Amino acid sequence: MEREQWNRQMLISPSRLAFCYIEMVGVGLCLCGLIDM
Structure with missing residues (x-):
């Protein structure tokens, strides 16, 4: 469960930085x- 959330954050971070x-x-x-x- 925690690992899935961490993976989601890792995906969100680059897109947020790009934005x-x-x-x-x-x-x-x-x-x-x-x-x-």
Whole structure:
């Protein structure tokens, strides 16, 4: 039971990190776009 939950967390973590990374990149691009304007 615990092992199954741990495996699920391991699957969730990378996707969560990827989401945070994509979000930060998106914010950075938006800021660069505003500065260029």
